[in-house]
Each structure stands twice: as structure tokens, then as C-alpha cells.
Amino acid sequence: MKITTLTDDISLKRQLESGNEEQLKTVRQVIADVRAKGDQAVKYYSEKWDGFAPKDLKVSAVEINEAVASFDAQLYKDLEEAANNIRFYHKEQKRDGYKLPLADGSWLGQRITPLDAVGLYVPGGSAAYPSSVLMNVIPAQVAGVKRIVITSPAGKDGKLPAAVLVAAYILGVTEIYKVGGAQAIAALAYGTETIAPVDKITGPGNIFVALAKREVFGEVAIDMIAGPSEICVLADDTAYADEIAADLLSQAEHDALACAVLITTSDDLADTVAEQVEIQLRKLPRQSIARQSIENFGHIYVAESIAEAVKAVNSLAPEHLEVMTEDAEKVAQMVTHAGAIFIGRYSSEPVGDYFAGTNHVLPTNSTARFASGLNVDDFIKRTSVVYYSEKTWAQNAPKIARLARLEGLEGHARAVESRGWDKGE
Structure with a gap:
């Protein structure tokens, strides 16, 4: 390793992380094809890049049970204990909304609700990553997400690694698809005949996965570009x-x-x-x-x-x-x-x-200057709630109308003034 005296220009940044024009062009084509052709495009790209075109995209209960039955008993216990540790830690992150009472029965509040559906991408290739299953699924479960989907590229034998399926089994996740790459991200974002779309996509992947996540951001939420x-x-x-x-x-x-x-x-x-x-x-x-x-x-x-x-x-x-x-x-x-x-x-x-x-x-x-690791807050929404009583409205409506007119928004002013005064109340 190179040894030098510490200088001010020390950096971790690597320019290759952003990909190149050819990679971005490929990702955009994949996304367009999946949006237009659904399962057909997903299978085409799976065969092209992963060497396997799945007849059925979804992993069957039989495949999951076979993986569990063949798995080493001690490793199964290790994964269970790791899952318990992760759940124990993340439960402390869960929080409720709040309600702030004001005068005359008025109140302000914040409501915490979980996302409806999230998709977890698990990398494939030369290694199996059951830890990715645990780290992404458990915070979502603690948050209260009802539908959790896993996608991961199958090997040329048409199977997902047993360790990935066992980790999903331990957590009770059964909606698993043999799909990887940019086509998996597109399917999760826009849906196909087989895969219903989700609200957020999490999990690491190669440069094509990272670029695809960046491209679909806005249609769905993502965790980060890792x-x-x-x-x-x-x-x-x-x-x-x-x-x-x-x-x-x-x-x-x-x-x-x-x-x-x-x-x-x-x-x-x-x-x-x-x-x-x-x-x-x-x-x-x-x-x-x-x-x-x-x-x-x-x-x-x-x-x-x-x-x-x-x-x-x-x-x-x-x-x-x-x-x-x-x-x-x-x-x-x-x-x-x-x-x-x-x-x-x-x-x-x-x-x-x-x-x-x-x-x-x-x-x-x-x-890390401004971002955090994956946590329970990544799987929730915060909704503000306002309740004004008639008396609180009456006290504050003139102030609100003045502020609206300050910004040139007469419709805003009239909306708050439309209650009560001109109706003989």
C-alpha cells in the first residue's frame, strides 16, 4: 500500500461510480423495454445477461422449502440470531406521530404511516448475500410495511442461492422473483404482468442497478445510490x-x-x-x-x-x-x-x-456528510395534520390573508376569508 504524509486533498471519491454514457444508454433502453413489453422484456434481458430465461419469474414455495430443507442447521441458527439482533436494534428507531394541543380545541399533529409496498434488490453473481435480505427487510417490517418484494438474479441453473431463500423464509417473505439487473429495477418501478409495482426500492447492486435506480427515482423512492x-x-x-x-x-x-x-x-x-x-x-x-x-x-x-x-x-x-x-x-x-x-x-x-x-x-x-444508513424511517411517511376551531380561525384569518396578499396570491386570501364573515355567522 502507498504510504504518504497526510495532506488536505485526501479523498475517497471514485469517478467510475457514475458510470459512462454507454452504460446509461443501455439502462434507459432496458427501462423503456420493460415499461412497454413487461415480462417479455424482463425474460429477454435475463437470458441475455444472466444466461437464464425463467419460465416463471416468481420463486415457488417448493423452491423455498427445498432450500430450507437442504440448508446447514447451524448456519440457519446463525441467520436467525442475526435477524433477532437486527430486529432488536431497529425496533428502537420506531416512533409514533404526535398531537400538539392549541387553544379552543384546535390542534396540530404529525401522522406516521408505513409505505404500502417496497422492493428489495439482492445482488447475485459470484456470491450469495443473505445479509442483504436481513438488513433491508427487517427495518421495513419494523416500520409496518405490508408488502415486501425481493428480486435477485438467478444463476444459469435457474435457481437463487439457498442462503438468500432461507433468509427470506426466516423473515416470512414469500414474494420473490428471479430477476436481476436494470430490468429488475424497472419491473419494481413500473410493474409487469407478473410483478406489481412498489413504492420504494432498496438494496445494493452493480453499476447498471445503480443507474437504473437513479433513472426511476421520482416515479418511486430509492434508498441511495451506493x-x-x-x-x-x-x-x-x-x-x-x-x-x-x-x-x-x-x-x-x-x-x-x-x-x-x-x-x-x-x-x-x-x-x-x-x-x-x-x-x-x-x-x-x-x-x-x-x-x-x-x-x-x-x-x-x-x-x-x-x-x-x-x-x-x-x-x-x-x-x-x-x-x-x-x-x-x-x-x-x-x-x-x-x-x-x-x-x-x-x-x-x-x-x-x-x-x-x-x-x-x-x-x-x-x-455520509449528509446521508444516513438504512433505517426504519426509510420505510415510513410523515403526514402533517391541522385542525382549526372556528375561534382559532377567526383570530388568525386576517393574518393569513395579509400574508397571502403579500405574496400576490389573492385566491389564498379569499379562501381563508370565505368562512363565516360574509354568511351572517
């Missing part, structure tokens, strides 16, 4: 180099565009971590992917002080931040911009990815 994974480790000379290297590689193995950064106040730690990354890379099954990530987007920065290091972290606003320093909790309190923070030696980032209960769907590309 880019490749990021990790930043903030460490001093109390940290262990081999553990930091392992944590950096845990994210580098995700994607060749993933970003792994160490910011440290220790020159010795910087040198040793760089050595450990190379040693551990040679033994990593996904070495090719991780090596590209480390060579292109990996970096070690040496800061003069913890204060300077924290300032750099806040500038980066990384997706994942590990704090491995003396008095790590105090240092973590100084951080204002990070998608998720992992404090201390034993809070390795994968703890949050799979088991602790916090959500692993997080803002990337420095958007």
Missing part, C-alpha cells in the same frame, strides 16, 4: 498491524473499486500494516479483486496528531470507520461524518456487516 465499499481505520501505536490489515482487506475483497484507507499517527504502524497487507493478500481467495482495490484505491496516511487524523476522517466521511486508538470511545466522539463507527479492537467491521444488529446499507463516496 457505490463500492469503503473502510477507513483510524489508529495509533496501540493497534495491531495484522488486525488492521485483515480489516482493510475485508472490504477490498468486495470489489476492485473498493477503497481501504488507514490514517495513523504511527510511522512504525504504517510500515508494518503495509507489509501485513501484502502477506495476507497472497493467501486471500479473492486476491485478484482485493489486489486491484488496494493498488488503485488503497492508501496509508500518516498524521501528526489524533486531532489532524480526525479532521481527515471527517473530510473523507467514509462508509465504515474503525477507531483503534487509546481511549477509542473519546476519539470516536470527535467524528461527525461516517456511515458507521466501530470502536475498539474487537469491533471489526464485519461484526456490523452480519451480526451486531446495526444496518450495513450505508452511504458511500463521502455522502
